[in-house]
Amino acid sequence: MNPFVKSLAACLFTFGFLGNVHAILPIEKLDSYKGAKAYLVQTKALPMVDIEVSIDAGDRYDPAGKSGLADMTAALMNYGARGDKGLLNEAQIADEIADLGANIGLSVGGERAILRIRSLSRKDLRDRAVQLASAMLSAPTYDSKIVEREKQRTITGLLEAETKPEFVLERRFKKSVYGNYPLADSPTVKSVSTINTNNLKEFHKQFYRGDRMIVSIVGDVDRPQANEIVQALLKQIPQSGQAITKLPELQRSPVEPLSQREIEIPFDAQQAHIAMGMTAVARNNPDYFPLLVGNYILGGGGFVSRLMSEVREKRGLAYSVFSYFAPGKDNGIFQAGLQTKNDQASVALEVMSSTIGQFIADGPTPSELIAAKANLVNGYPLRIDNNRKLLDNVSSIVWNDLPLDTMDIWTKQVEAVTLDQVNAAFKKYLAMDRMKIVVLGAKNK
Known part of the structure; x- marks a missing residue:
């Protein structure tokens, strides 16, 4: 085994035991570069660095009829890129990542695409990992043969997923709640089939640019080194580009009761799958913390939640039942759900x-x-006890335009929540006669 891989393995093994879970490390704002914002949290607990590039290029920007384009644009970046030394094919990229003992991954959500790098912080290894990620980020090749191969894999995966009730339920629930907003649409066999190499290149050219990026760094690097990382990552990225059509506003659930609240979907499954919910709040909404604390009591606190007590403990209707708020930068939803026997639906x-x-x-x-506030406050150190969790928090803070001291004051904001605030927030944003309900299965089978 490569000695650096051994070193990385040793670091990962000890990772959970070295982090200081008591001190809240400050978020430093770095120099802006190519229009991108950048932030750093320095921690010397391990000789490692975790880097994230958030790109405003999520699923909500998929063109009509081409759902899945944002996902494929990111997913195919590690299948070929043009680096400083020429073309790199998928095997060469995979070999370089393995030789470095690094991780480079790409993912796409509703709002943003994310590139993440994890490397030992030793300069020569770190620089190679950043150089490779820079090539993937700025100059993916999107070879037509690979595009067709991956399209077929995606289509096969979709066909398989359509046999799973959880997948069908979630897709139909999104459509019901989001309505005409772009996030209502999900990739289908038809939409993926229409995507071609030119679509991928054009989407990348349009959205992957500095003024749509935020870089977050956590680990064993100082401020000058962090600025070097940002510049190396984005050196080939254009600063800006053509104007992008503004997204429509997410239509909030109407004030008046819905004429059709419940949708029943026949499905051959042993259990009925149920989801209910509605649009809610963005992360920077002042009522976020009252909703967070209230939902811990309602359905987010596991076995101590109201829903678990009523549905499972008292009546044995489901093994698990949940509720949560999923806030983003620009919008959010509330969702609750469970699985139960068809005849108990x-x-x-x-x-x-x-x-x-x-x-x-x-x-x-x-x-x-x-009790809810105590549990949330006492559990907070576990949310920031390693570099990856710190990076998750930093990423969320800067993406959602929250104050940079959010990690410092998070527990104080929880502790400050009052009964009146919880009551007012739930009445303001939720109403049973405006909830969308999707039931998948045979309710009275």
Whole structure:
């Protein structure tokens, strides 16, 4: 085994034991470069560095009829790129990553695409990893043969996924809640089939540029080294480009009750799968913390939640039941769900609905609020106890335009939540007669 890989393995093994979970490390704002913002958290716990590039190029920018384009644009970056020393094919990229003992990964969500790098912080290894990632980020080749091969793999994966109730439910739920907003659409066999090499290159050219990027760095590097990393990563990236059509506003759930709240989807499965929810708030909304604390009591606190008590503990209708708010930079949703036997679907839905409805109407008890805040505050150190979790937090903070001291004041914001704030926030953003409900399976089978 490559000695650097051995070194990395040793670091990973000890990683959880070396982090200081008590001190909150500050987020430093780095020099802007090519229009991109950049941030750093220095930590010397391990000789490693974790880097993320967030690109405003998520699924919501898929053109009509080409759902899946944003995903494929990012996914195919590590299948060929043009570097300083010429073309690199997928095998050469994979070999270089393995030789470095590094990780370079790409993912796409609704709002953004993400490139992540994890490397030993030793300069020669770090520089090689950054150089490779820079080539993938700025100059992917999108070879037509590879594009066709990966399209077929994606189509095969979609066909298989369509046999799984969880996939079908989530796709239909998104369509129901998001309505005409771009995130309502999901990749299909038809939409993926229409994507070609030119589409990928054009999407990359349009969206992968400095003024749509944020770089976050956590690890064993100082400020000058971090600025060097940012410049090396983005050296071939254009600073700006053509104007991009503004996305439509996400239509909030209407004030008036919905004429059709429940959608039933026949599906041959042993259990019924149920989802309910509606549009909610963005992460920077002032009511985020009252909703966070309230939802811990309602359905986010596992076995201590109201939903778990009513649905599982008292009635045995489901093994698990949950609720959560999923806030983003520009929008967000509330979702609750469970799985149950087909012949119990109606009862389970009624219990889940009545529990959520009662919580909206009456809110939590004082003792529930105290316990929820204590659990969230006491569990907070586990959210920042290693570099990856720190990077997750830094990334969320800078992407959502939150104050840079958010990690310092997070527990204080939780502790400051009052009963009145929880009650007001739930009444303001949620209403049972405006919830969309999707039931997949045979309810009365």
